[in-house]
Amino acid sequence: VGRSADLPRTAGLFDGDDSGCPMLHVDMDAFFASVEIKKRPELRGRPVVVGGGQRGVVAAASYEARRYGVRSAMSMSQALRRCPQAVVLPPDRAAYSAASAQVMAILRDVTPLVEPLSLDEAFLDVSGAVRLYGRPGAIAAAIRARVVDQLGLTCSVGVAPTKFVAKLASARCKPDGMLVVPAAGVLGFLHPLPVGALWGVGARTTESLHRLGIRTVADLSQTPIDTLRRAVGVAAADHLFALAQGIDPRPVHPDEVEKSISADRTLDADLTAEAEVGRELLRLSDEVGRRVRDRSFVARTVGIKIRFADFRTVTRVRTLPSWTASTGEIYDTALELYRSLHLDQPRIRLVGVKCEGLREAGAVPEQLTLDLIAGGGEIPTRSRADQAIDAARLRFGSRAVQSGTLLGDRGAPAASSASRSDRNARSDPA
DNA sequence: TCTGGGGTCCTAGGACCC
DNA sequence: TCTGGGGTCCTAGGACCC
Numbered sequence: 001v002g003r004s005a006d007l008p009r010t011a012g013l014f015d016g017d018d019s020g021c022p023m024l025h026v027d028m029d030a031f032f033a034s035v036e037i038k039k040r041p042e043l044r045g046r047p048v049v050v051g052g053g054q055r056g057v058v059a060a061a062s063y064e065a066r067r068y069g070v071r072s073a074m075s076m077s078q079a080l081r082r083c084p085q086a087v088v089l090p091p092d093r094a095a096y097s098a099a100s101a102q103v104m105a106i107l108r109d110v111t112p113l114v115e116p117l118s119l120d121e122a123f124l125d126v127s128g129a130v131r132l133y134g135r136p137g138a139i140a141a142a143i144r145a146r147v148v149d150q151l152g153l154t155c156s157v158g159v160a161p162t163k164f165v166a167k168l169a170s171a172r173c174k175p176d177g178m179l180v181v182p183a184a185g186v187l188g189f190l191h192p193l194p195v196g197a198l199w200g201v202g203a204r205t206t207e208s209l210h211r212l213g214i215r216t217v218a219d220l221s222q223t224p225i226d227t228l229r230r231a232v233g234v235a236a237a238d239h240l241f242a243l244a245q246g247i248d249p250r251p252v253h254p255d256e257v258e259k260s261i262s263a264d265r266t267l268d269a270d271l272t273a274e275a276e277v278g279r280e281l282l283r284l285s286d287e288v289g290r291r292v293r294d295r296s297f298v299a300r301t302v303g304i305k306i307r308f309a310d311f312r313t314v315t316r317v318r319t320l321p322s323w324t325a326s327t328g329e330i331y332d333t334a335l336e337l338y339r340s341l342h343l344d345q346p347r348i349r350l351v352g353v354k355c356e357g358l359r360e361a362g363a364v365p366e367q368l369t370l371d372l373i374a375g376g377g378e379i380p381t382r383s384r385a386d387q388a389i390d391a392a393r394l395r396f397g398s399r400a401v402q403s404g405t406l407l408g409d410r411g412a413p414a415a416s417s418a419s420r421s422d423r424n425a426r427s428d429p430a
Numbered sequence: 431t432c433t434g435g436g437g438t439c440c441t442a443g444g445a446c447c448c
Numbered sequence: 449t450c451t452g453g454g455g456t457c458c459t460a461g462g463a464c465c466c
Contacts, residue, residue: 055433055434075431119466263436315459
């Protein structure tokens with residue numbers, strides 16, 4: 001096991017043991033915070049926390065903020081108690097997506113076998129790249145150098161025989177580090193780790209395992225499989241037992257397609273009236289519908305999520321007779337699902353809408369609707385409306401077209417939102 | 431000022447079909 | 449009279465990840 005955080009930023013200089021190590025896990029350091037600091041260099045060296053809102057949590061914290069005990073997913077109020085001088089910035093998803101695309105482009109320049117896990121991390125299988133670029137350790141060093149030179153962002157890289165060991169390795173050399181776990185070193189690396197370090201073992205599973213006296217990966221590897229199955233379920237037990245022996249046959253899968261698209265929103269204040277909830281459902285249906293159409297998908301199942309003031313959460317889904325990408329159809333279904341709950345005097349803090357059962361729009365048989373028949377073969381009215389709205393928003397900005405139901409609730413009349421968005425939109429003449 | 435928002439996967443029960 | 453067995457689809461909830 002070799003750590004080389006201060007490896008020269010040049011390819012080909014890694015000379016440790018990386019035998020049998022085709023898997024890389026690349027993980028950006030404090031990604032959202034680092035992108036913000038890159039936008040505003042005067043923040044460098046200061047504690048920066050991304051997140052917020054009235055009931056927000058920390059989405060990312062710079063290492064300066066982490067020194068005060070600020071962590072991801074911590075409530076913003078707690079973060080500010082620990083670090084009152086922190087610079088708090090609202091998330092800028094567009095900036096993070098753009099930076100992520102640049103990172104992934106650098107990775108895909110090394111090999112097409114790149115599997116993004118989220119905006120800020122990815123697995124690479126470099127077994128086919130070694131003839132071109134040298135050994136895995138050298139490739140990892142070169143990636144780190146290119147990311148920092150071209151993007152001004154640091155990352156950490158784990159190099160190992162399997163995906164999950166590579167992921168554990170990158171976590172243990174952060175920030176701005178690199179850790180290679182050669183095949184012969186895997187069990188020595190894994191066994192002393194606490195079970196909670198394993199990918200897939202969270203708070204609940206850790207608790208269940210602790211009740212059995214299992215605290216380290218070594219303990220896990222010596223536990224009878226039937227005992228494990230009773231404690232955490234068959235699938236998780238078999239998976240964890242294999243991981244504890246260092247076994248993880250999962251290949252890097254570069255072409256994962258999304259299985260669901262969802263949007264949810266925690267309200268600044270709890271909602272009580274059905275009309276208010278309906279308005280949120282419309283806003284969320286509109287957003288989800290747009291994202292489904294943007295990717296040329298259609299969805300078979302529509303779901304809602306409702307979280308009450310006491311944090312109890314319910315979900316309802318309905319599978320439709322045919323596929324849809326229509327905002328109106330998503331909204332109608334969502335509203336029916338909400339009404340089917342028959343809530344009496346609810347206090348609602350979160351509303352969500354989800355589409356699943358996604359398919360390529362072209363891969364699905366066209367549904368003969370009354371609209372279609374009556375229109376003599378025309379595309380149903382709602383789809384044409386959605387298409388027109390999508391086109392207008394692409395040209396004039398996302399707030400250019402809005403349902404009348406949603407107007408005024410942020411004090412923004414339609415005309416002014418359109419002209420404001422206009423400046424950020426494409427510069428085509430109307 | 432307790433507890434975001436985007437996802438994936440698993441389980442368990444019931445309906446339904448052959 | 450004493451109730452098969454396997455497979456698939458659907459739904460609700462929950463664990464987990466970043």
